[in-house]
Amino acid sequence: MKIVAAKVIVCSPGRNFVTLKIETDQGVYGIGDGTLNGRELSVVSYLEEHVVPCLIGMDPRRIEDIWQYLYRGAYWRRGPVTMRAIAAVDMALWDIKAKMAGMPLYDLLGGKSRDRVMVYGHANGSDIDETVDAVGQYIDLGYKAIRAQTGVPGIKDAYGVGRGKLYYEPADAALPSVTGWDTRKALNHVPRLFEKLRQTYGFDHHLLHDGHHRYTPQEAANLGKMLEPYQLFWLEDCTPAENQEAFRIVRQHTVTPLAVGEIFNTIWDAKDLIQNQLIDYIRATVVGAGGLTHLRRIADLASLYQIRTGCHGATDLSPVTMGCALHFDTWVPNFGIQEYMRHTEETDAVFPHDYRFEDGHLICGETPGHGVDINEDLAAKYPYKRAYLPVARLQDGTMWNW
Numbered sequence: 001m002k003i004v005a006a007k008v009i010v011c012s013p014g015r016n017f018v019t020l021k022i023e024t025d026q027g028v029y030g031i032g033d034g035t036l037n038g039r040e041l042s043v044v045s046y047l048e049e050h051v052v053p054c055l056i057g058m059d060p061r062r063i064e065d066i067w068q069y070l071y072r073g074a075y076w077r078r079g080p081v082t083m084r085a086i087a088a089v090d091m092a093l094w095d096i097k098a099k100m101a102g103m104p105l106y107d108l109l110g111g112k113s114r115d116r117v118m119v120y121g122h123a124n125g126s127d128i129d130e131t132v133d134a135v136g137q138y139i140d141l142g143y144k145a146i147r148a149q150t151g152v153p154g155i156k157d158a159y160g161v162g163r164g165k166l167y168y169e170p171a172d173a174a175l176p177s178v179t180g181w182d183t184r185k186a187l188n189h190v191p192r193l194f195e196k197l198r199q200t201y202g203f204d205h206h207l208l209h210d211g212h213h214r215y216t217p218q219e220a221a222n223l224g225k226m227l228e229p230y231q232l233f234w235l236e237d238c239t240p241a242e243n244q245e246a247f248r249i250v251r252q253h254t255v256t257p258l259a260v261g262e263i264f265n266t267i268w269d270a271k272d273l274i275q276n277q278l279i280d281y282i283r284a285t286v287v288g289a290g291g292l293t294h295l296r297r298i299a300d301l302a303s304l305y306q307i308r309t310g311c312h313g314a315t316d317l318s319p320v321t322m323g324c325a326l327h328f329d330t331w332v333p334n335f336g337i338q339e340y341m342r343h344t345e346e347t348d349a350v351f352p353h354d355y356r357f358e359d360g361h362l363i364c365g366e367t368p369g370h371g372v373d374i375n376e377d378l379a380a381k382y383p384y385k386r387a388y389l390p391v392a393r394l395q396d397g398t399m400w401n402w
């Protein structure tokens with residue numbers, strides 16, 4: 001069996017997506033996602049110039065060998081562009097293998113560990129009352145777990161706050177828009193949001209919060225401690241994780257569960273965090289961390305330390321990644337939760353898929369493969385549009401982490 005063609009499809013049905021389609025001499029094809037939010041065309045070029053020429057003629061059944069070829073063979077290891085390109089290939093190859101086996105992907109991975117996958121939705125508002133109402137809407141929709149973010153007085157366009165809709169899209173400008181940050185103001189405000197949420201809705205639902213890399217370890221520890229009475233499911237990205245040791249400071253001071261990893265691209269980004277039990281949930285996902293072949297290694301290492309998965313699932317992860325993630329979540333023994341930000345109707349139409357939402361959970365389909373396809377004619381109607389994530393500056397103009 002041979003790979004006879006591989007093409008990169010770029011489309012923007014509401015936001016940009018980079019999709020790889022690998023075709024074989026047996027007529028079976030596979031689909032992979034390589035989207036890197038705000039830097040999409042770098043992955044397109046990596047794939048077209050440096051990966052596709054090597055793939056032609058290879059045996060698509062040799063998923064592991066092709067992964068090692070692209071990882072070790074490049075000499076230059078790791079990084080978001082490389083690992084997304086590898087992920088796109090890996091997803092497409094698992095899709096092909098599962099289609100050939102006539103099995104939904106979870107069966108090939110080892111079979112179902114659960115019937116459905118708990119997801120969390122994104123509730124947000126410009127102030128505490130609006131966020132409390134938004135959480136209520138998610139509860140009415142059946143969600144069991146909800147992430148809550150709020151605007152903060154004195155902070156321009158605080159992270160995670162949309163524009164009055166149930167979903168929001170952060171990459172929204174042809175040049176990066178400038179948002180603000182002030183840790184003192186956030187530390188005053190965020191605990192009050194969760195106090196109000198617990199007063200209003202009680203303790204039955206899981207509540208989550210994303211710090212989006214804004215706090216120092218000491219500030220993050222302080223926030224975690226202040227949030228303890230509200231029993232969060234997790235506090236995410238409370239401090240940047242390039243220095244994995246930083247989490248030790250947070251960990252020493254708070255029992256609020258910690259999640260990190262949406263920007264990790266290999267097991268090396270998480271190794272010390274996992275082995276020192278500094279986190280509770282690992283957020284690496286299929287497109288970010290080199291595909292299913294590598295993500296399952298991260299999950300297996302995490303399982304030794306009772307750390308559970310919580311795959312990133314924002315809108316910049318295409319339905320192809322969501323399909324793969326749901327098969328992974330259905331199999332992985334140490335599953336925790338899956339993030340779920342709904343895509344636009346246009347995106348859903350370009351990427352026909354068989355997963356469905358029901359009662360606060362996503363359920364992956366039974367179609368052989370990962371269950372997500374691309375309608376290329378429709379995709380062609382939505383050409384690429386440059387779109388950046390925002391940047392963040394402190395009140396005095398200092399550049400900060402968005």
Ligand code: CS2
Binds near residue numbers: 037
């Ligand atoms: C976020 C994302 O989903 C999350 O937890 O941190 O919205 C993130 O900002 C985007 O995926 C960036 O592309």
Ligand code: MG
Binds near residue numbers: 210212236
């Ligand atoms: Mg996040």
